[in-house]
Amino acid sequence: MDITLGDVQTTALIPLVIKANETMSKKPRIKDEKAVEIIKTLGIDTKPYDKFMSHEGVVARTIMLDKQLKNLIKKNPNACIVNIGAGFDNRFSRVDNGKIVWFDLDLPDAIATRKKAFNNRDRVIEISGSALEDEWCDVVKESIRDENRKMIFIAEGLFMYFTIDQIKSFMQILKNNFSNGILIAEQNSKILVKNEKYHDTVKKTNAQFLSGTDSGQEIADLVDGVRLVEEHSFNEEMKKYSIRAKIFAKFFPTFNNRWATFEW
Numbered sequence: 001m002d003i004t005l006g007d008v009q010t011t012a013l014i015p016l017v018i019k020a021n022e023t024m025s026k027k028p029r030i031k032d033e034k035a036v037e038i039i040k041t042l043g044i045d046t047k048p049y050d051k052f053m054s055h056e057g058v059v060a061r062t063i064m065l066d067k068q069l070k071n072l073i074k075k076n077p078n079a080c081i082v083n084i085g086a087g088f089d090n091r092f093s094r095v096d097n098g099k100i101v102w103f104d105l106d107l108p109d110a111i112a113t114r115k116k117a118f119n120n121r122d123r124v125i126e127i128s129g130s131a132l133e134d135e136w137c138d139v140v141k142e143s144i145r146d147e148n149r150k151m152i153f154i155a156e157g158l159f160m161y162f163t164i165d166q167i168k169s170f171m172q173i174l175k176n177n178f179s180n181g182i183l184i185a186e187q188n189s190k191i192l193v194k195n196e197k198y199h200d201t202v203k204k205t206n207a208q209f210l211s212g213t214d215s216g217q218e219i220a221d222l223v224d225g226v227r228l229v230e231e232h233s234f235n236e237e238m239k240k241y242s243i244r245a246k247i248f249a250k251f252f253p254t255f256n257n258r259w260a261t262f263e264w
Contacts (some may be wrong), residue, residue, distance in 0.1 A: 012087025012110065013156065017049040017089075018058040029241070030062045032089040038117050056245050057257060060237035061186060064259060065156060068184055069095050076150035083138060084131050085158040086110070090115060093122055101144055103127055105136050131158070132169055138176035151181035159219075160188040160209045160257075167211065168222040175223050175264055183228075183262040185219065188212045191255055216260030222264075231260040 022028050022034035027254065069091070073079055077099050083089060086104035096102075102124045111128040118126075125143055129136040153174060159167055174181060190212040203214065213219060220228040235249035235256045249256070 008100075011161075013044070014049045015058045015062075015157065016055060017044075017046045018090040019062065021046060021050050022055070028151065029059050030066075032090055032094075035088065038088060039198075041117075052244070053248070055239045056090075056115070056241065057160065057234050059241075060234040061257065061259060064232065064234065064237050065184060065186075066091065066094055067155070069152070069154070069260070070075065070081045070262055071153070072095055072150075072182060073100060075153070078149050079152050080144050080146075080149040080198050081152045081154065082136075083154045083156075085155060086114065087157070089156070090118075091154070092121070094218075096123075101149065103140055103143070105129065113204065122174055130171070131155075132162075132166055134173055135175060137173065141177070143205065149177045153181060153183045155183065155185040156259075158187055159185055160171045160193075160211065163210045164222070167219060170228060171219065171223040175225060180264060184259060185216075185258050185262065186218060186257055187234060188257045189254055190214060192257075214254070216258070216262070219260070221261055226262050229261040229263050231258055 016035050017039060019030060019032040020039040022167065023031050023033060023036050056072075069081070073081075077097055079102045080103070081092075082105060084101045084105050087110060087218060089104070091103075092100075092102045094125045099122065103126075104111075104114065104124065105127045108128045115126060125139070127136050127139050129139075157249050161208055162170065171183075174183065186208060192211045193212040216228045216231040220226045233249075233253070233256050235245075235253065238245040238256070239249040
């Protein structure tokens with residue numbers, strides 16, 4: 001499989017590699033056989049993309065976001081879910097209840113590569129486009145034509161590559177096109193933006209962090225009518241598995257990434 005990805009899209013290799021390596025470990029905390037398949041097919045050097053803190057962070061966010069999404073699907077079994085900045089993510093396979101409708105949205109080069117890796121699946125639609133333009137919303141609305149389906153959006157590994165103004169534009173697009181919905185979004189800290197050159201894996205790419213927040217409330221305040229429901233640091237999960245992560249959580253409680261749920 002040949003891959004050609006832009007600077008930001010290349011960061012999708014980080015969670016891909018980590019999920020594959022974790023799956024192949026003796027006691028995997030998450031399982032993603034598709035990631036293993038893709039990595040073996042690519043034959044790439046995984047070392048630059050799998051360092052301790054990034055590894056533990058990806059595992060933690062996968063566990064936490066999967067749990068949150070499963071809870072939301074349990075409450076809304078016919079939900080329509082849009083995975084924004086999908087990369088090589090295979091979350092649909094882990095949370096599918098046989099009823100949800102799923103959309104994977106990413107930029108054209110990422111979707112072109114994704115289509116080489118994933119076969120067509122029932123109730124899964126790939127959308128090539130920018131999250132900062134309205135066109136993808138039309139594809140979603142035309143595909144479902146069911147106002148009773150709850151709209152759930154996932155933005156994992158996305159906001160840190162947007163400026164605050166771009167995040168505001170994105171949030172406004174959601175609000176303008178969908179009368180109500182839920183967004184699960186990952187955020188990084190302002191401290192991490194200032195120290196991105198020390199990030200153990202992103203520094204191996206040409207991508208740059210463009211924004212950070214101290215609280216998800218900063219995101220909610222960007223657009224009228226958006227409400228912050230809850231927010232959790234990845235430290236909450238990471239500290240369960242190693243002394244190193246427990247020490248990090250104790251002495252650097254605001255340094256790690258977080259996930260937050262928003263509603264409107």
